[in-house]
Amino acid sequence: MQTILITGGAGFIGANFIPYFLKNNKDLQVVNLDVLTYAGNVSNLSEIKDNSRYTFIKGDICDRNLVEELFNKYNFSGVIHFAAESHVDNSIKNPDAFVRTNVFGTFNLLDIARNYWMESPNVYKEGYQDCRFHHISTDEVYGTLGEIGLFTEETSYAPNSPYSASKASSDFMVRSYFHTYRMNVITTNCSNNYGPKQHDEKLIPTIIRKAISGENIPIYGDGKNIRDWLYVLDHCKGIELVYKKGITGETYNIGGKNERDNLYIANIICEILDKELPKEKSYKEQISFVKDRPGHDFRYAIDASKIENNLGWNAQENFETGIKKTIQWYLEKYN
Ligand code: NAD
Numbered sequence: 001m002q003t004i005l006i007t008g009g010a011g012f013i014g015a016n017f018i019p020y021f022l023k024n025n026k027d028l029q030v031v032n033l034d035v036l037t038y039a040g041n042v043s044n045l046s047e048i049k050d051n052s053r054y055t056f057i058k059g060d061i062c063d064r065n066l067v068e069e070l071f072n073k074y075n076f077s078g079v080i081h082f083a084a085e086s087h088v089d090n091s092i093k094n095p096d097a098f099v100r101t102n103v104f105g106t107f108n109l110l111d112i113a114r115n116y117w118m119e120s121p122n123v124y125k126e127g128y129q130d131c132r133f134h135h136i137s138t139d140e141v142y143g144t145l146g147e148i149g150l151f152t153e154e155t156s157y158a159p160n161s162p163y164s165a166s167k168a169s170s171d172f173m174v175r176s177y178f179h180t181y182r183m184n185v186i187t188t189n190c191s192n193n194y195g196p197k198q199h200d201e202k203l204i205p206t207i208i209r210k211a212i213s214g215e216n217i218p219i220y221g222d223g224k225n226i227r228d229w230l231y232v233l234d235h236c237k238g239i240e241l242v243y244k245k246g247i248t249g250e251t252y253n254i255g256g257k258n259e260r261d262n263l264y265i266a267n268i269i270c271e272i273l274d275k276e277l278p279k280e281k282s283y284k285e286q287i288s289f290v291k292d293r294p295g296h297d298f299r300y301a302i303d304a305s306k307i308e309n310n311l312g313w314n315a316q317e318n319f320e321t322g323i324k325k326t327i328q329w330y331l332e333k334y335n
Pocket of ligand 1: 007008009010011012014015033034035036037039040041059060061062081082083084085086087101105136137138139167190191192193194199323
């Protein structure tokens with residue numbers, strides 16, 4: 001049975017991806033390597049803890065000895081690399097952790113996989129020809145958009161935060177391993193995910209949590225910043241498709257075609273909570289504007305036509321259907 005290394009699987013997207021992937025691929029085993037920063041939580045994976053095709057290893061992607069030992073022990077035939085420092089606000093306060101994990105950690109994994117799978121540039125070892133390294137990245141590498149336009153795979157990189165700069169750097173390392181060594185790499189750049197299991201610090205869990213606890217719901221600036229929201233399970237389906245069918249060396253943008261501004265998001269969550277968990281006044285009265293994030297990008301929006309037309313992927317949730325499911329999950333968590 002083939003074994004895939006998944007990094008950062010105790011975080012938000014990885015913890016949605018692994019159960020989905022194991023269920024859909026009964027012929028594969030998964031090893032989840034996660035150092036469990038504040039953002040990782042093994043209870044995110046409680047539904048698969050007894051699955052015989054799943055192994056959890058607590059460890060750091062930057063630890064060369066450990067990652068080499070894991071390759072030798074499990075003979076990985078693929079890597080799907082989620083592990084990262086992922087919160088823009090933290091990258092403003094503490095950028096060094098972002099450079100270490102996102103840039104050096106990605107390089108470390110890539111380089112170990114190359115040594116393990118390949119003889120020399122262009123030459124895979126016998127039996128390792130189909131081994132693939134899939135790097136999970138973000139649309140934030142493209143910088144910011146004005147009122148119009150969409151990010152395509154051809155858009156020039158223009159990262160604006162230490163987080164997006166570290167992800168852009170990791171994307172370039174991955175790209176270089178294709179062009180220099182012809183290693184079988186592939187990258188997906190996705191828009192903002194939402195759904196179950198996201199860390200409390202992120203926008204949507206914060207809005208729900210603060211609303212329920214009766215606190216002010218903080219919205220940066222004037223609330224007009226726009227993101228293209230992607231339901232996490234739609235993202236997981238896109239990753240699986242690209243991992244299996246994408247063209248080596250290429251990149252694929254994954255986006256939900258659900259551009260919404262932050263104020264709209266706060267308002268719709270409050271409206272749903274007004275129905276699901278009514279109280280005397282509307283939750284909307286708790287919305288309060290706070291000082292904007294430094295360098296806050298105005299708008300991100302993805303043109304997903306490459307993955308749609310070439311691989312047949314489509315987002316199945318729109319924001320209004322996905323947010324209802326998401327709120328149900330957080331109501332169970334927070335109530
Ligand atoms: P997350 O912060 O929820 O989870 C990251 C996981 O990586 C955590 O479990 C953490 O413990 C682990 N980790 C961090 N440093 C590590 C290290 N040095 N070694 C091993 N494990 C380590 O992040 P997420 O939201 O699940 O994002 C996953 C990936 O998707 C990231 O690469 C991120 O850049 C990318 N992405 C996320 C979004 C989004 O909206 N969440 C959007 C675009 C791209």
